[in-house]
Amino acid sequence: MLNNSKIDSEQLKKFRHEVTRCMLLYKFALAEISTKVNILQEEFQLIHEYNPIEHVNTRVKSPESILKKVQKKKLPLSIPSIQENIHDIAGIRIICSFVSDIYRIADMIQSQEDIDVIEVKDYIKNPKPNGYQSLHIIIKIPVFMTYGEEYVFVEMQIRTIAMDFWASLEHKIYYKYNKKVPSHLTDELKEAAEVAAHLDQKMEKLNNEVTLLKEAEADEETIEDPSDTVKLLYNEIKKIELRYRQ
Numbered sequence: 041m042l043n044n045s046k047i048d049s050e051q052l053k054k055f056r057h058e059v060t061r062c063m064l065l066y067k068f069a070l071a072e073i074s075t076k077v078n079i080l081q082e083e084f085q086l087i088h089e090y091n092p093i094e095h096v097n098t099r100v101k102s103p104e105s106i107l108k109k110v111q112k113k114k115l116p117l118s119i120p121s122i123q124e125n126i127h128d129i130a131g132i133r134i135i136c137s138f139v140s141d142i143y144r145i146a147d148m149i150q151s152q153e154d155i156d157v158i159e160v161k162d163y164i165k166n167p168k169p170n171g172y173q174s175l176h177i178i179i180k181i182p183v184f185m186t187y188g189e190e191y192v193f194v195e196m197q198i199r200t201i202a203m204d205f206w207a208s209l210e211h212k213i214y215y216k217y218n219k220k221v222p223s224h225l226t227d228e229l230k231e232a233a234e235v236a237a238h239l240d241q242k243m244e245k246l247n248n249e250v251t252l253l254k255e256a257e258a259d260e261e262t263i264e265d266p267s268d269t270v271k272l273l274y275n276e277i278k279k280i281e282l283r284y285r286q
């Protein structure tokens with residue numbers, strides 16, 4: 041633990057080494073979860089011919105933000121305490137096309153055997169009073185280091201484009217007004233969150249209709265001549281080969 045007493049150069053070196061090791065752990069944890077998400081995305085695309093993920097961002101929390109959280113939560117200023125009590129140092133944000141995709145992705149991640157689900161906060165079913173919506177999942181994921189395996193906390197935020205648009209604007213307004221947003225703006229933000237949720241519902245409904253139409257069209261496709269089947273399969277294999285060579 042760090043305190044105000046003098047530290048010598050050996051202690052400082054040790055501290056630097058520990059902090060670097062710790063930051064690397066979070067970086068590797070994010071690399072692992074990103075790989076898992078990429079695999080799900082590609083496989084989903086293959087099976088359902090549709091990509092449920094719009095984009096993915098990862099970040100390691102800045103040292104300033106970590107220290108602010110240490111103070112806010114009145115935690116001891118030590119690396120083990122920070123690792124144990126601050127669960128969002130490594131964060132991944134997955135932006136999905138539709139609300140149903142959020143739960144599909146969440147289920148697929150949560151069912152993986154090497155992932156420990158620590159906490160789920162569903163701000164979609166229960167939005168925050170200000171209107172914030174998102175699905176938050178705190179997981180623990182193993183990272184394989186030279187000295188053995190370490191389980192690392194990662195915060196996953198899964199949301200739609202509309203939820204993300206709202207959250208990023210609200211975040212800007214919150215900091216612009218130094219966390220004291222005038223009440224007329226908080227009211228309007230709440231209203232905007234409801235509009236965003238309505239848009240999500242509407243888009244999902246439209247998408248369901250399009251999917252049904254596509255399924256009906258696919259059922260009608262028949263091949264009359266057997267030699268056409270060979271040509272068709274050959275062309276399909278060529279297309280797949282080209283796609284996976286890229």
Ligand code: 0O2
Pocket residue numbers: 101105128161168170172176206207208210211
């Ligand atoms: P940053 O800069 O994004 O990292 P805890 O993490 O448990 O101590 P809390 O608030 O109980 O704190 O966790 P919660 O509710 O799961 O929220 C964690 C993160 O969700 C926040 O991280 C934000 O990224 C996001 N978030 C939560 N509420 C809101 C909100 O009202 N508006 C917006 N725009 N984002 C929100 P940080 O650490 O606050 O910030």
